Amino acid sequence: MSIIEIKKFNLYYSDFHALKDININIEEKRVTAMIGPSGCGKSTLLRSINRINDTIDDVHTLGAINISGHNIYDEDTDVDELRKNVGMVFQRPNPFPVSIHENVAFGLKVNRIASDKRVINEMVEKSLKAVLLWDDIKDKLRKLALSLTLEQQQRLCIARVIAIAPHIILLDEPCSSLDPVATRNIEELIIKLKEKYTIVIVTHNMQQAARVSQDTAFMLMGKLIEFDKTEKIFTNPSEKETNDYVSGRFG
Amino acid sequence: MRHFDVEMSDLQNQLLDMAGLVQKMIQTATEELVSRDPSQIDTVLSLEKEVNIQEIIIDDKCLKLIALNQPVGADLRFITSAMRINSDLERMGDESLNVARMSLDLIKYPEIKPLVNIPKMIEIVQNMIIDCIKAFNTSDSELAMSVLSKDDEVDALRDAIISELKTILIACPDSDTVQRATDLMFIAKSIERLGDHATNICEDVIFMVHGKDIRHPRA
Numbered sequence: 001m002s003i004i005e006i007k008k009f010n011l012y013y014s015d016f017h018a019l020k021d022i023n024i025n026i027e028e029k030r031v032t033a034m035i036g037p038s039g040c041g042k043s044t045l046l047r048s049i050n051r052i053n054d055t056i057d058d059v060h061t062l063g064a065i066n067i068s069g070h071n072i073y074d075e076d077t078d079v080d081e082l083r084k085n086v087g088m089v090f091q092r093p094n095p096f097p098v099s100i101h102e103n104v105a106f107g108l109k110v111n112r113i114a115s116d117k118r119v120i121n122e123m124v125e126k127s128l129k130a131v132l133l134w135d136d137i138k139d140k141l142r143k144l145a146l147s148l149t150l151e152q153q154q155r156l157c158i159a160r161v162i163a164i165a166p167h168i169i170l171l172d173e174p175c176s177s178l179d180p181v182a183t184r185n186i187e188e189l190i191i192k193l194k195e196k197y198t199i200v201i202v203t204h205n206m207q208q209a210a211r212v213s214q215d216t217a218f219m220l221m222g223k224l225i226e227f228d229k230t231e232k233i234f235t236n237p238s239e240k241e242t243n244d245y246v247s248g249r250f251g
Numbered sequence: 252m253r254h255f256d257v258e259m260s261d262l263q264n265q266l267l268d269m270a271g272l273v274q275k276m277i278q279t280a281t282e283e284l285v286s287r288d289p290s291q292i293d294t295v296l297s298l299e300k301e302v303n304i305q306e307i308i309i310d311d312k313c314l315k316l317i318a319l320n321q322p323v324g325a326d327l328r329f330i331t332s333a334m335r336i337n338s339d340l341e342r343m344g345d346e347s348l349n350v351a352r353m354s355l356d357l358i359k360y361p362e363i364k365p366l367v368n369i370p371k372m373i374e375i376v377q378n379m380i381i382d383c384i385k386a387f388n389t390s391d392s393e394l395a396m397s398v399l400s401k402d403d404e405v406d407a408l409r410d411a412i413i414s415e416l417k418t419i420l421i422a423c424p425d426s427d428t429v430q431r432a433t434d435l436m437f438i439a440k441s442i443e444r445l446g447d448h449a450t451n452i453c454e455d456v457i458f459m460v461h462g463k464d465i466r467h468p469r470a
Contacts, residue, residue, distance in 0.1 A: 207321055234323040236462025243324040248255070 003028040003167065003198050004049060009063035011044060011053065018044050020222045021063070026215070031190060031199045033213035033230065035206060037245070040219040046170050046202045050086035051079055067168070084111055087161030088170040092177045093153030095145035095160075100137055103145045103156055104128060107164040127163040130196075131155040131189060151182030155189065162197075169193065171201040175208065187212050206246055210234045218242045255320050262312055262333055263388070266340070269305040270384045272298050273340050276347035277380065277445060281373045284354035284438065285366060295351040302344035309337045325459075332459040336387060339448040339455075343380075346448070349441040357434040360427055363419065369435070372408045372442045375401055379449040386453060392460040395453035405446035412439040 004026035011019040019041050026032050034042040047053045049065060051072060064071040072082050084107075095103050104124040108114045114123060124141070128134040133155045137148070145156055154174060161169055171190070175183040183205075190199060190212045203209050209216055209230065216233040218226045218241070226233065226242045237243045244250055252260075276298045283291035313334045316322065322330055379398050386395035416432040454466050 206323070210323070235327060237324055246323045247326045249253075 001028050002026060003068060004200070005064075005066040006045075006049075007064045007066065009045075009048065009061065009065055011041075011048060011059065011061045013056065014058040018222050019048070022224050024217055024224060024227050026198065026200060028198050029194055029196070030215060031194050031201060031213040032215045032217065033209035034200065034202045034217045034219060035204075035209050035245070036219035036225075037250070038204075039221075041222040042202045042217075042219050043172055045219070046172055046200060047088075049168070049170055049200065050083050050088055051077075052083075052088065054079065080111075084164050085166050086168040086170060087164065087166040088172065089154070089157050089161060089174050091173040093150055093157050095148070095153050095156050097144065097146060099142045100128075100145045100148070100156060101141040104159050104163050107160060111164055113164055123163055127159040128156075130162050130193070131159040132192075133159060149182070151178055151185060154178065154182075154186060158189065158193075162193075166197065168198045168200065171199060173202055173204060176204065183208070206234075218245060220245070255316075255322075255326075258312075258316060258320075259326065259329065262309070262316065262330070265305065265309050265312065266333055266336060267384065267388060269302060269309065269337070269340050270380075270387075272302050272305065273343045273347065274377070274380060274384075276302065276344055277350075277373075277377060280347040280351035280354065281377075281442075283351055284357070285370060285373075287358040289355055289358060292351045292355050295348055299344050299348050302341055306337055306341040310334065313337070328459050328462055332455040335455045336452050339451045343445055343448045346441040346444045350438050353434045353438045353441070357431055357438070360431050363428060363431040363435065364415075368408045368412045368415075369439060369442065372405055372412075372439065372446075375405055375408070376442055376446045376449065379405075379446055383449045383452040383456070386456045387459075390456070390460050392457050395456040395460075398453045399450050402446050402450045405443055409439045409443040412436070 002025040004024075006022050006024045006026070009019060009022040010017065022045060034046060036042045044053065048061070049067075049072075053059045061073055064073060066072070067082070067086065070077070096106060098106075101124055104127050105120050108120055108123055114120050125134060125138075128137065133152060136152065137143075145153065148156060158169070158174075174190075175186050178186060187208060190201065193199060201209070201213065213230045216228065216230045217224055218233065218237075218239075220241055226237055226239045228238070232238075233242060234246055237246065276295050279291050279294045279298070282288065283295070313330050316330055320326075379401050382394055382398045385391065386398065413436055416436055420428060420432050458464055
């Protein structure tokens with residue numbers, strides 16, 4: 001079942017036409033990877049799914065992105081609610097300069113999801129367990145989040161998103177600042193998280209897209225060239241441009 | 252040209268060289284049978300050693316190409332097809348050696364009967380092999396498809412040969428006749444297997460070009 005339906009979606013940065021007539025149906029509880037050379041529009045498209053692009057001046061869009069049947073670009077959309085439902089994790093881990101506990105509890109408090117200390121503690125524990133971080137840090141929850149390793153910081157950022165119970169998690173090159181072991185660990189986490197969440201990941205690492213995703217979208221110069229099952233994209237893509245890109249002949 | 256593309260081109264050339272060796276083995280082994288010339292087996296034996304070495308070299312090259320380049324798409328299909336074609340070519344070499352060994356035994360005796368269907372089988376199989384190698388070299392899936400239908404002709408000739416030999420055996424079941432008929436049956440079987448390997452190569456070419464697996468259509 002499609003949870004995200006992107007329909008004839010266009011995005012302009014002032015006069016620059018960054019996304020051109022994108023049509024994709026993203027299935028629930030699957031990992032969808034977006035690949036393509038730098039500047040192809042994959043991050044712009046990802047950021048359009050929770051309207052983070054709204055923060056940039058002169059951005060305007062045409063077409064629709066329906067999440068659970070509702071066009072998030074309709075005027076009546078509550079953007080705060082949207083971002084609770086569609087969480088985002090960025091390239092570099094960006095924990096707040098407060099304690100590990102406070103990082104996860106922050107969203108719960110700000111969004112008034114919970115105020116009772118005991119409930120918050122339970123939700124923090126649950127979120128940290130979901131990202132397989134709890135056992136490592138349960139005795140140092142009051143320590144500064146910035147004292148964690150980069151991998152742990154990225155797990156913490158995912159826990160922060162999970163705490164406010166989204167349905168969709170957007171990952172913008174979540175492993176690009178991590179070493180190979182940490183990358184593999186985060187990939188294992190992504191595979192596990194898909195049991196509960198719909199995940200869309202932008203990655204420059206094609207092997208990563210092949211390892212973690214079930215569906216892959218290949219984009220080039222603002223256009224969607226091909227969207228199909230990941231195994232098809234990496235074994236027998238329909239479009240020549242896709243084959244050339246995944247086999248490293250350009251980009 | 253990228254280093255990887257040069258390596259892929261080398262792989263293709265190595266397979267074509269190996270195919271050349273196998274074609275020579277088949278030609279020599281069948282000549283030994285048809286012209287009753289026992290000296291030919293030495294050439295077949297020496298070619299077989301070369302083919303076996305080539306198989307190992309090509310397999311090693313394919314493994315390294317996969318491990319070091321993580322190929323995908325058409326490149327991945329080419330390498331996996333190359334590995335299967337490599338294995339089929341080596342088996343073709345083995346079948347040619349079987350033909351040469353059986354022929355060496357057979358030509359010790361006078362002819363049980365003039366060879367009629369076996370030369371026909373040989374001609375069809377040799378053409379199948381020429382075409383399957385050409386199809387691989389030029390990524391010509393239509394040519395590969397056309398080879399597949401010829402396998403039925405080879406099977407029919409094998410059945411005719413075995414049926415004819417059974418009739419001879421029933422009529423004259425002495426030990427010399429049994430020996431010669433059995434040798435000829437094994438030879439027919441080996442030539443038919445050469446045709447099967449050629450069809451396998453054609454199936455690999457179709458997979459390589461279109462990503463479509465047409466093996467075992469009723470599976």
